[in-house]
Amino acid sequence: MLKMSNLFVRTLREDPADAEVNSHKLLVRGGYVRRVAPGIYTWLPLGLKVLRKVENIVREEMDAAGAQEMLFPALLPREPYEATNRWEEYGPNLFRLKDRRENDYLLAPTHEEMFTVAVKDMYSSYKDLPVTLYQIQTKYRDEARPRAGIIRTREFIMKDAYSFDLEDEGLAASYENMRQAYQKVFARLGLPVAICSATSGAMGGSRSEEFLFPCAIGEDTFVRSPGGYAANTEAVTTPPVPEQDYSGVAEPTQVATPNAKTIEDLVGVLNEVAPREDRAWEAGDTLKNVVVVLTHPDGERELVVIGVPGDREVDLKRVEANVSPAEVELATPEDLAKHPELVAGYIGPRVIGPNSPARTVDEDGAVSGSVRYLLDPHVAKGSAWITGADEFEAHLVNMVYGRDFKADGMIEAAEVRAGDEAPDGSGPLSIERGIEVGHIFQLGRKYAKALDLKVLDQNGKAQVVTMGSYGIGVSRVMASLAELNCDEKGLVWPTHIAPAQVHVLATGKGDEVFEAAERIAAEIEAAGFEAIVDDRRKVSAGVKFADFELLGMPYGVVVGRGLKDGIVEVRDRREVTSTEVSVDEAVATVLDLLK
Amino acid sequence: MLKMSNLFVRTLREDPADAEVNSHKLLVRGGYVRRVAPGIYTWLPLGLKVLRKVENIVREEMDAAGAQEMLFPALLPREPYEATNRWEEYGPNLFRLKDRRENDYLLAPTHEEMFTVAVKDMYSSYKDLPVTLYQIQTKYRDEARPRAGIIRTREFIMKDAYSFDLEDEGLAASYENMRQAYQKVFARLGLPVAICSATSGAMGGSRSEEFLFPCAIGEDTFVRSPGGYAANTEAVTTPPVPEQDYSGVAEPTQVATPNAKTIEDLVGVLNEVAPREDRAWEAGDTLKNVVVVLTHPDGERELVVIGVPGDREVDLKRVEANVSPAEVELATPEDLAKHPELVAGYIGPRVIGPNSPARTVDEDGAVSGSVRYLLDPHVAKGSAWITGADEFEAHLVNMVYGRDFKADGMIEAAEVRAGDEAPDGSGPLSIERGIEVGHIFQLGRKYAKALDLKVLDQNGKAQVVTMGSYGIGVSRVMASLAELNCDEKGLVWPTHIAPAQVHVLATGKGDEVFEAAERIAAEIEAAGFEAIVDDRRKVSAGVKFADFELLGMPYGVVVGRGLKDGIVEVRDRREVTSTEVSVDEAVATVLDLLK
CATH class of the missing domain: 3.40.50.800 (Anticodon-binding domain)
Structure with a gap:
């Protein structure tokens, strides 16, 4: 029996100064957790009781699904992560340290490498497979912006599972088994989740789905259609836009566009100086060229120009998902100063990408002389655009993609908007926010290849194993439950989760x-x-x-x-x-x- | 039901090359644990099951004793450890790292500071006390020499508890409560333990006891007497040696002692060149001056000479316990080269400590000019010794401590030997080896003072709280159980611990x-x-x-x-x-x- 007279708890009447979301406010005020450093929390007695109940539900469903629990260290040597290139790819998100002998170690953010090496050491035959292993363990990630109490922290508790199969079909079955176990976990927890198609990001691999708890304070944006499509915005693909017939489109002409600092201004000016016959110009007729910087894991900063229709913003998270492990930000004035050909506000295709006369390609196909130019798929082959003329207060009309300019490639970059069509034709998308509480990946053979995990197949031939990776953020699930189960007065725990x-x-x-x-x-x-x-x-x-x-x-x-x-x-x-x-x-x- | 057909285990017929002790060999061969890096192990499914059972017994007894479980982070900011000086004192044993903002962090080896700060934040009155809090958590220590599988590792699982009381009597009661809980834990585990008086070492504080599992492969040496005295050798004190009457002792004389490289040689030479009337000279008549180096936490190397009777060695671990947090080693030839007054093999008191004419003391009492000279308490006031003459092949006879030389202080330095009298007069000591599986400390007010933990007493006056600290090495207990419960064929788990x-x-x-x-x-x-x-x-x-x-x-x-x-x-x-x-x-x- 817990007694308030001696329980190590002190409730607070005031919200903590740094708290913006309900779960954070109430878990701190109720004496469930206590902040030690940015994104680093202590579990007080009541908080630990709730955490353990969540953990046990996860454990029971993992065991029921046939996964075997083990426990890896959190402090790991560099070598296996070097072999998969993640020592570098994780960039500043990885906590790195040296031991007394100056050997490199890391605090593990996830354990693909270690499970792979363990299976390699212990298993050698197809008869040993499939196997799914898991742990419930403290993980570390040096987040740039820890937030929302225990929702995004730098030390957190995660259940991570890994499946090992010989064949792709086996991986699909193992993946489906874990997917169903996850549905049971969240059902038992009473936490509604949307299962969203996701990008694999730095994990690599093919199929991937996120389990998002739909919630206004969530930092992930996802979309749903009436027909059942769900995806996080990073993973949404633009339905193919048909190639357009540009035979009737005149040659490009340059027009002076004074005082056209915004797309809205530009459209206004064009409707005056170069009006269109059939209808007025609209923002969607303009091609906006946005300069971003990719920071590659080795620290190299690469300027890239991305073209999107003028009525849409560039969504940097969507861009980042497609260039991972590089990180993405808008170019700074300093970046632009190094490229005088890029006239801010008037950047057009003619000075960038393959259109630039300065572009050279060496014997190995390496490109230099002009920045890379990528187009969002809303820009159809043969479509005509108004775009910058690379001169102050001047634009080009009738620039046809494929006739007047080319690009180095396509990239999903434009923001997804409510009402956009789902890529599978299942209707218009609505946009929601959610907290990522689970993520499952078909990793494929990336890690097994890098770490040389092979087993002998039925014919005695060594085959690379194929893997899946399956995570649940246990501490984040607890925060999500608090977020879901509260009112203006405080928390209202479900019976099986309450301390x-x-x-x-x-x-x-x-x-x-x-x-x-x-x-x-x-x-x-x-x-x-x-x-x-x-x-x-x-x-x-x-x-x-x-x-x-x-x-x-x-x-x-x-x-x-x-x-x-x-x-x-x-x-x-x-x-x-x-x-x-x-x-x-x-x-x-x-x-x-x-x- | 566990099935060998799919259990993630592979047994080995051969002992691992790096294994010397049974528990290490068998836990690896049986697929209970797997080495990842020096002193860093993975718990395979069978190992994790055993570990959890040990952990639960510890948890149940802590709960039964009224301690409350919580969970602190392992990754901690530098500041609280700076306040208690342990950031520095831990020296190379502490894993230190920086986050992406270049702030200092550590991987906690123990959590006195954090519990102190938590109680300070949450409690303010004597009515809130006493309270005992604990956690079962992964700890980190960058051991110079990880050994014996999971007995001495760099990442390990520990139960650490902390008590908080207003008065010394309260601390004594909290300590006794934990001491009894520990006895119940080890009784339930079926692990025999000797409760040994111990030194507090870097922890500070007054009373301290170690729970040692007596075991030939243990790295701790402890002593027991027939009358029930038990202590680790570091904590053994020498029974007081009565002051001696030196009125009949002649003045010191120098004798030539050729070919006397060892104490044995020296005694032989003396019995020839300067024979004693009543009996032959013995090793115990000589005073051996041993030069050691203390490495202080700030990196400073200090030379110190320690005098012990010639029939005993200096026990560096005993010395270290008394100079902690400094580390101790024998002086190297390079160290000695910087002190030409120290003639190796012939060092006498006259050129060291307060006896040296070069010694100066400044206004603040700071001493310089000669190395510190400390005596083991076997050297009684008034006793006469044969000791070095600070010249090659020359010794002094009849050097009386207190008449002919002084020291800067006393230090327990001589090895403890079987047959030595127990300090409490309970009989002759026997010497045994053991594995430290638990350690309890009366810390007193050191941490509370350093971190300003005060509560209001009955009179409304702010009082510094007094603390205890209580640890059980959970993973090490499991290794000890394996060590105890095995035969030449393998492990033989007790029923309630077996997977x-x-x-x-x-x-x-x-x-x-x-x-x-x-x-x-x-x-x-x-x-x-x-x-x-x-x-x-x-x-x-x-x-x-x-x-x-x-x-x-x-x-x-x-x-x-x-x-x-x-x-x-x-x-x-x-x-x-x-x-x-x-x-x-x-x-x-x-x-x-x-x-």
Whole structure:
């Protein structure tokens, strides 16, 4: 039985200054977690109880799915991560350190390499496969921007599982097995999730899906269609735009466009100086060339120009997903200063990519002389555009892609908008936000190849193994549950996740009130449930009620003034209802509610 | 039910090349743990099961003792450790790293600072105390010499608890409470322990005891007396030696001592050139001056001379315990070269410590000009010695401590020997080796002072809190249990620690053998126990028997050729007995053994 009189908890009435989201505010105010450093938290007794319950549900479903639990170190040598190139690719997100002998180590953000090496050491035959292994372990990632309490931290608890199969079909089956286990985990947790197609990012591999808890404060944006398509915005592909017939399009002409600093201004100026016959010019008729910088894992900064229709912004996260492991940002004035051919606000295709007369290609196909030029797929072959003339206050009209300019390639870069068509034709997309609570990957043979994990197949031939990787952010799941289960007064835990199912409040003054409260709590525990009793002397009933509402046990029993008439109150924290029952019926009433 | 056909385990017939102790050999050969880097191990599925069982026994006894579990991060900011000076004191044993913003972090070897800060943040009154908090957590220590598999590792699992009291009496009671909880833990684990007085070392504080599992391969040496005294050798104190009357001792004289390179040689030479009247000279009549180097946490190397009777060696571990956090080693020829006054083999008191004419003391009492000179307490005030004359092949006779030379202080430095008297007069000491599995400390107010942890006392006055710190090496306990419970064939786990209680071997060929084995294992599990079934096809009975013996489940059921006659074998792994029973009685027989 937990007793408020000695439980290591102090509730706060004020939100912490750095907290913006409910789960963060309430978990700190309720004494569930405590910040130690940016993105580094301590689990206080109540928080650890909830965390362990979440962890156990994950563990039970992993075991039920046939996965075997083990536990790797968090402190790992550099070599296996060097072999897969992730030592470098992780960039500043990886915590690196040296030991006393100056050997390189890292704090693992994920363990593909280690599981691969372990299977390599222990298994040698197709008969040993398939196998799925997992751990529930503390992970490290040196996030640039830890946020939202325990939603995005630098030390966190993750369940990571890995499957090993000989054939692609086996991987597909192992993946499906884990996918179903994940659905069971989230169903048991009572956490709604959208399963979204995702990009694989730095993980490599082919198929990948994210489990997103739809939630306004989520930092991931995803889309859904009425027909059941779901994907995170990074993974959305633009439905093919048909090639256009440009036979009727005149040659490009340059027009002066004074005071056209924005796309809106530009359209206004064009409608005056070069009006269109059939209709007015629109933002979507312009081709906006945006200069970004890719920072490659080796630190190299590469300027790239991306062309998108003028009515859409460039979505840097979508770009980044396609150039990973490079990181992406907008070019700075300093970057632009090194490229005088790029006239800010008037950049056109003629000075960039394969269109530039300065472009050279050497014997090995290496390109230099002009920055790379990539187009968003909304730009159809044969389509005509208004675009910059590479001179201050001048634009070109009738620039046809494929006739007047070329690109180095295509890239999904334009923002996805509500109402865009789903790539599978399942209807218009709606845009939602969510918290990534799980992610599953078909890694394929990338890691096994890099680390030489082979087994002998049925014919005695050594074959590279194919792998899957499956993560659940255990601590983040707990934050998501808090986010889902709260109101303006505090947390409202689901019964199977709460630190205790029943909160017994002694709100009167006499010893008999405290004795009755402890007896009721003891009887609830004897029935196999957990109780917390607020047995603090000299603490007001108001404070105890406020703590009951803040801490969020699903049911409460209030033992107070009514006790002298043999009456106590049973409360449902979620419904905010209160029922008076006789003290002798209190336990039975609560147990009924718990059934 | 665990099945050998798909369990992630591979047993090895050969000992790993780097393994010297049984637990290391057998835990690796049995597929319980796997080395990743020096002192860094992975817990394979069987190992993790054992580890969790040990962990749960520790957790249950901590909870029963009223301690509250929480969980701190392993990655911690420098500041709190800076405040207590441990950032520096830990020297090269601390894993240090920088985050992406170049802030200093460490991987925590222990968490005194963090618990202190947490209590400071949350508690403010004497009414909140006492409280004891604990965690079971992954710890890091960059050991110079990781050894013996999981006995001394660089990443390990520890239970660390901390008590907080207002008064010294409260600390004594909290300490006693944890001490008793530890006795219960080790009793439940079936691990014999000697509770040894210990030095506090870098932890600071007053009383401290180590729980040592007596074991020949242990790296800690401790002593016991028939009267119940136990201490690790670092903590043994020399019984007071009475001051001696030197009125009859002549003035010191110098004698030539050619070819006296060892104490033995010296005694021989003296008995010839300067024989004693009453008896022959003995090694114990000589005073050996040993030059050591203290490396202080800031990197400074300080030469110190330690005087011990010539019949005893200097025990550097005992010295180190008394100069911690400095580290100690013998002086090198390079060190000595910087001090020409120290004539190797002939160092006497006259050129060192307060005896040196070069010694100066400044206004602040800071000493310079000669190296510090410390004496072991076996050197009694007034006792006369033969010691070096600071010249090649020359010694002094009749050098009286207190008359002819002084020292800068005393230090427990001489080796402890079997037969030495216990300091409490409880009889002669025997010397044993052991593995440190627990350590409890009365820290006192050192950490609370450094981090300003105060609470208001009964009179409303702010008082510094007094603390205790209590550790159990959970992973090391598991290794100790393996060390204790094994024979030449493999491990022999106690029932409540084994990954499974029963190992069912299908050693025949027909399907009916495998079906019967699985049925028996299922029935054992249905009865609330755990079973592992060796259901591997095409694996010989010999291999299965060898694995049964290596893996160490306490009981085995062998389903083999006898099955056609309705007979199976029940084996006790520890007794190496085997009983034939009818297949229908097999489960009942095993369950009887398990009761």
